[in-house]
Amino acid sequence: MYAVETPSASNVQPTLRTVRSNADEPRRRSAWKESEMTAACERITRQLQLLRDEVAIQRRVLHTGDKIYQAGQAFGALHVLHSGCFKTVNVAADGREQVVGLHFKGDWLGFDGIARGRYGCDAVAMDTGEVWSISYDALLQAAARQPALLAALHDAMSREISRDRDSLLSLCTLSADARVADFLRYWAESLAQRGLRSDHITLRMTRAEIGNYLGMTLETVSRALSRMASEGLIRFADKSRRDILIPDVGGLMTFVEGCAPASRKVTLQ
Amino acid sequence: MYAVETPSASNVQPTLRTVRSNADEPRRRSAWKESEMTAACERITRQLQLLRDEVAIQRRVLHTGDKIYQAGQAFGALHVLHSGCFKTVNVAADGREQVVGLHFKGDWLGFDGIARGRYGCDAVAMDTGEVWSISYDALLQAAARQPALLAALHDAMSREISRDRDSLLSLCTLSADARVADFLRYWAESLAQRGLRSDHITLRMTRAEIGNYLGMTLETVSRALSRMASEGLIRFADKSRRDILIPDVGGLMTFVEGCAPASRKVTLQ
DNA sequence: CGATGTGTTGACCGGGTTCAAACAATGTGG
């Protein structure tokens, strides 16, 4: 089992290593339960193996800006990411457009097409990545004889719903600075769950995209990042300012909670 | 087929009528395609019939404040609303709580429990309503011999995902006033899709709850409603100020679009 | 080199929050 399979250059350990070996970094606080991260990693690997074994897959390599599918296009297949990172963009009737999701290896895309028969979003590559496309009908047929496939499908849909709700929670209850911190935390967590190093992330989004995703302007994103950098929560790796070092993810989490004003925690009723 | 099955007193036509008969209200602009509304209504009715015929259902009547399930509780069943309106409330680890969804007849609840094995939200009745609970395992077994059940399940999950994304879009791109208008529009649309009258809605939420759902304070909700009332977009039915008359839903929609500043429509890249 | 896209920072302003006060609806107990 490889911990690293992404073709993209960054977010990848220089040397192949197992997921467990981080004893060489003793000062870094373990932000997440490591067992949960490896469990997530194994689940993702198992799902991909299951798909490879049990259904017909059409593989594609996409590059930055390429779209897996577009809003309005007839739905026929679901898409599982094998590598790279992608965004989903929702477009309103009046032209407002909104990044509604970030997706990494193992994530499924296209669920919103099932009910309407048409995709509701654009799915855009932010990176070079490989996509496995699976005919929805074929998947259902395969699932009939292999229940694990159905379980995997439902698992992915369920997670998508949970994730969307967490996004709503962050948007509604957190200040701008906290949302940016939470965004970094989420990205790092996503990498950790995939067995990739999570203390160094390469944002493949402009400040404008991040701002759109987080419901704020690009200036606010920039200021929030600068503030976090000056406080030592993050560091900019190179001068491009898209490579971000996170010395302590736990610090991000406490920052998020510290930003949340007490009033926002008010209970309903 | 009954257009009205809700035990709650309001949102219900005084006389039984078929879904199509609103020729008696000629001045009201048809805000939605009527064919879409009746199609949605028929789909919901068919789904409920399908469930009644094909799987074991446990029926329960809940009253305001009762919970179908709570966050953290072990997942075992999905729940389909037969009547009433419900909210789902997400609670963060640090205590922030957030209304993340509103649900009406025909909606499924509990999807977020599938992946984690525990529900991630509270599902709370805002009204007297009947819930049909279906063991998830039993549902899967039944779905194996009756594919329409599986289709219904996936349809519901897919819609949930689309709906959450629309919420994100509104939250990020609309001003406070527009969000309140869009909230009313959504509620009215939900009623219309269920064959109920949509020009008179009884909010079963306090201003604080609405504000929480929309990511703003209760004062802002109150001001937005007052403003809309003074502009004639809505009228307060009785003195409780929770019954709202919507003379023209189309007006709400144009108001939403009018509120969206051009800058928010800026395209990514 | 200029052109272009992206990021940073400052100054200003306004929408929405916060704080406060008053009012309305409802219930409770004497």
Add this chain to the structure above:
DNA sequence: CCACATTGTTTGAACCCGGTCAACACATCG
């Protein structure tokens, strides 16, 4: 019946976070 408490709503006034506009820095690329 009224007095009183409770909960929800409205409205005003002051404040402030984040949006807006603008200028500049910096990188890449023809």
